[in-house]
Amino acid sequence: MKKADDVELLIDVGSSEEEDDDSLHRAKLKVKTKDDPNKELQEQQIEDEDDDEDDALAIKPIGVEPTSSGSQQVGQEQQDPESNSNIIPENNSQRSANNLEANEGRINGIQNQPTFYIRSRTATVNTAALKDDVYESLDYDVCDNVLFKEEQKRTDNARFNIRKDILRWIIFIQIGVVTALIACVIDIPIEELSAVKYTFLKNSVDNNVAANINPGGNLVIPYLYWMGLSIVPVVLGAALVTYVEPITAGSGMPQVKSYLNGIKIPRIVRIKTLAVKAVGVVTAVVGGLVGGKEGPMAHAGAVVAAGISQGKSTTFVKDFRVFRAFRDDHEKRDFVLGGAAAGVAAAFGSPIGGMLFSLEEAASFWNQNLIWRTLVASIISSFTLNIVLSAYHGLNNFTFTGLFNLGKFEQPLTFEYFELPIFMLFGVTGGLLGAMWNSYNTHINRFRSRFIKFKFARILEAALVAVIGVTLACVMIFFINDCRPLGNDPTDYPVQLFCEDNEYNAVAALWFQTPEATVRSLFHDPPGSHKILTLTVFTLVYYFLACLTFGLNVSLGIFIPTGLVGAAWGRLVAMIIFYIFPEATFLSPGKYALIGAAANLGGVLRMTISLSVILMETTGVETSFFFPLIVTLISAKWVGDYFTEGIYDIQIKMSCVPLLPWELLPKYKGLKASQLMSSPVICIKKCDSAKYIYKVLRRCKHNGFPVVEDVQGNNRENGRVCGIVLRSQLIVILLNSFYEEKKHFWEKEVSIQTFRNVYPRYPSIDSVRLPNEKENYTVNLEIFMNPSPVRVSQCDSASKIFKKFRALGLRHMIVIDRENRVVGIITRKDFLYK
Structure with missing residues (x-):
């Protein structure tokens, strides 16, 4: 007998990638051994054995889905074999797992077939689907099983509620x-x-x-x-x-x-x-x-x-x-x-x-x-x-608002009607700068993920960025001569440096304090506190440093640097306009610093209502100023969305997290459930053997299994759906030996609390030991399964399915035919990586 790793199963698809997704392909299976690499077995058919209890676990090519005509359709995904054993991936398909062993029974007369490692040449099409296999879905859908209903009956009274x-x-x-x-x-x-x-x-x-x-x-x-x-x-x-x-x-x-x-x-x-x-x-x-x-x-x-x-x-x-x-x-x-x-x-x-x-x-x-x-x-x-x-701080009244204290404006912020176009232009500028920032930061982080992989290198990178920041700040302080009288001191640490007596260096004042204090200074400094050159260079340097810093292996937020850059260029624009038009008395540097901060935040984060309220509450501006803020933020969001997504959404995509969007992606509109679903599906009978359940959990990594009844023989795929059971539930059942033959021992003790006690770190199947004497025991899932899973017809539209999936927070959705038989299953990844 050959060792498992001596055999490799290749799937050769005889069609080009340019062919229509709906075209049918015939898979050629080639088996190569290390002893004789020239020996090939083409068009090898690996079939299920109906008389073997493990027929549902028979070897099937990963990514090959049966169609109604009996041909094979090649999918785009397969299990990542490098995934951590403690993390149970929720594979996009409910197909057989990557490393399933061959049937212990007879296949074509050969005993003890070796394990086949299945590899598809189309697997590279969907690398994102492979990466996101480390992420599981949460069970936001309530498991409405018998145990849950019993608890509801016991607690169905006003006092408990x-x-x-x-x-x-x-x-x-x-x-x-x-x-x-x-x-x-x-x-x-x-x-x-x-x-x-x-x-x-x-x-x-x-x-x-x-x-x-x-x-x-x-x-x-x-x-x-x-x-x-x-x-x-x-x-x-x-x-x-x-x-x-x-x-x-x-x-x-x-x-x-x-x-x-x-x-x-x-x-x-x-x-x-x-x-x-x-x-x-x-x-x-x-x-x-x-x-x-x-x-x-x-x-x-x-x-x-x-x-x-x-x-x-x-x-x-x-x-x-x-x-x-x-x-x-x-x-x-x-x-x-x-x-x-x-x-x-x-x-x-x-x-x-x-x-x-x-x-x-x-x-x-x-x-x-x-x-x-x-x-x-x-x-x-x-x-x-x-x-x-x-x-x-020893204050007599409660005046300390929050960690991000921007200070209160002494004079009410007012605006004229002709300033609204200026606010919109600020928003457009913020949207453009935010889109550029998001794009540059994305490229930098992709470079990090490709080339800075060693842990020690990530620490050195953080130290290097700190050195760059200090160096640029010192260069600014040394070469820009911006001295101001001490009477207008906006900082707690005035540095004289090269200035005369009773003067301080305004450039050093921007750096010798926390970023929050710098934002506060830009909002509330009196006119003439900075030179145009000072704010110009400071804006460019801080824009660059913020782009370089966000993505380092440190714990830091993006709100402060984004708002600080916006406040700097907002105040700068007000100073330039006032320099050109000295009679423009409506130009308050603090007001336009606030508008600039809002524009830049909207361009990077793409939020509107919450940012308006946060800026109003942190600065104490009147509610009448909400309109300029919201106009600026909406303009920034619209312009920014035209080029890139918000920075948080970009980071989520770079992490390959299968985040469900608010709306169905356009490419899925017009599709049906039969085109979305993954099949064939591994099912479990309502009363099934402990041995079969144990082998299912050992050999595949799926997290949900349809429960079927009216099964003819051992062909579970033809059974009628009567519920769904989660992997975590099955492991708890096996660990606690909830077998039908021993029901009189545990029937009165089992409750929904039995499963809650091990939440959220459910044990893995590795912790389960199934002795030989318990292999033939029966597990009755009637009281454990969810008898009302969400089911859809294979003819339902993708838009309708997505709305249900999104609104109910589902993890699995079973696709059935007219006779209530399982034909496929849909998970969130089918809406993203199909």
């Missing part, structure tokens, strides 16, 4: 409080460490560089100090992200958005993720990288919500035995949405903006009650942060 509703409100309030406290834990170290850093650098510059005496001669020492104070924290944060928890890289918003869309992102809501995220944000901001702490707060809030709502910690293996009724994906999703909103509210001091941000950018499913609870979590988070930070 009121208690459960009160618990929901309590959880959302706790989410708001804890998220705010974590925001304080992040903000206070950043503020204190940044103060120490910039005070030291200011003193170093003042002590080593004397005005008009050997200018630049001793600037090297402060430069080296600055570089060291940047490299050390950046390397520390990058090392934590790279070696401890890579999922914490970036802002976290793409991951949260994917999770709320129904994708299970590995390790996204673990306690270790939260800890590394918090420390990583502190080190990156203190290190001076171009980024902010506001974006990661949404991720932090999501982790807090996921942890509190489950009443247990899988990291510390501790079950507090509370909130058990909320241990499923459907309930957990709602709490995570509230946590993301609370995080944004804490970051900006904007409860309404936080709620709108989560709904506009992150949420895929919501209802009226969820909106109310999310708003309460946002209000509690913002209020708690206000109390703690106001007490920390």
Whole structure:
């Protein structure tokens, strides 16, 4: 007998890739061995054995789908054999798995056929489908089985429903409080460490560089100090992200958005993720990288919500035995949405903006009650942060709004009707600059993914970017002479440098403070605080650094640098117009800095309503100024959408996450279910043997199996659909030995709580041991399966199917014929990679 890896099965399709997708191809199967590579067996037919119990697991070519005429149609996908064994991919097809062993029974008279590794030459057509196999879908559809209905009957009373509703409100309030406290834990170290850093650098510059005496001669020492104070924290944060928890890289918003869309992102809501995220944000901001702490707060809030709502910690293996009724994906999703909103509210001091941000950018499913609870979590988070930070800063009243404190405009912001075209032009400019930024950043990140693969290289890259930032800042400070009187001091760390006495260097003032403080300065500095040359060079340098930084292996958000670049060029445009038209008294630099920030944010993030509210709440502008903001943001979004997608959507696509869009992709319109579905389907009988179920779970990685009845012999594919059962349920059944022959032992003990206790880290099939004496036991799935799965006819349109799939948050959709027999199955990946 040959070893399994001595045999290779090739699929040779005798047609060109240019042929119509509906054309039928005949697959030629060639079997080569290492002993005799010239020996080929063409047109080998691998058939099922009807008299063998494993007939549904017989070898079938991956990607070859039977058609109604009996011919074979070659698909575009196959399982990634390199996927982690702990991650169960939800393959786009319900075809046989990649490494299925040959039937243990007889195939063409040959005993113990070797394993066939199946490879298709069309597999390269769909590399994205292979990459996204590491992602599973979440079970947002409630499993309405017998156990669930029994629980509903036991708890079908007003007292239980009121208690459960009160618990929901309590959880959302706790989410708001804890998220705010974590925001304080992040903000206070950043503020204190940044103060120490910039005070030291200011003193170093003042002590080593004397005005008009050997200018630049001793600037090297402060430069080296600055570089060291940047490299050390950046390397520390990058090392934590790279070696401890890579999922914490970036802002976290793409991951949260994917999770709320129904994708299970590995390790996204673990306690270790939260800890590394918090420390990583502190080190990156203190290190001076171009980024902010506001974006990661949404991720932090999501982790807090996921942890509190489950009443247990899988990291510390501790079950507090509370909130058990909320241990499923459907309930957990709602709490995570509230946590993301609370995080944004804490970051900006904007409860309404936080709620709108989560709904506009992150949420895929919501209802009226969820909106109310999310708003309460946002209000509690913002209020708690206000109390703690106001007490920390020694304020007599609660005036500390949020982490991103832009300050209040002293004078009301007004506008004239003739300024509306100017606001629209700002929006168009922001859309163009945002589209360019997204495009450049995408190319840089693709370069990173191709060439910067080693972990140590990623840490060196972060350190290199920190060095580049410090070097460019020093070059600006050295070559641009922009001195201002100390009476107009906009910074806490005024540096004299080459200026006269009682003057400070305005260029150094832009760099010797946190990015939030720089945005605040651009909003509120009096006219004449900067030269046109200063803001021009600063805008270009910061635009470049932001594009270079976003995508590093560090925990940083994109909101602050994007808003800062927009505020800089917005104020710059106002200064240029005022220089040309001195009589234009309506030109307020602060007002146009705010409009520029909105335009740039809209061009990069592509959000409108939530950004308008956030900017209004963080700056305290009147509601009458909402119209200029929304006009600017809509213009920026429309122009930007013409060229590229928003940065979060781009990052999701680069990660090959199968995110369901709001609308069906145009190329799928006009298709039917029979053209979308994957087949043949591995089915399980309502009363099936433990041996068969065990082998199915061992040999394939699918996460859902149609349950059939009225099966003729062992040909399960011809049975009538009576339900669907999940892989996680089958593993729990086998682990607990819920066999029909032993029903009197477990019948009274089993409940829906049995499955919730192991949520969310369901055991793998590797933890199941099936002794020989239990192989012939029967598993009755009647009380475990979902008896009402969503089914569609093979003639239903793709548009109709997509609406159902999107609205119900489905994971699987069974395609049936007129006799209620399974003909195929549809998953979310069939809408993306077919």
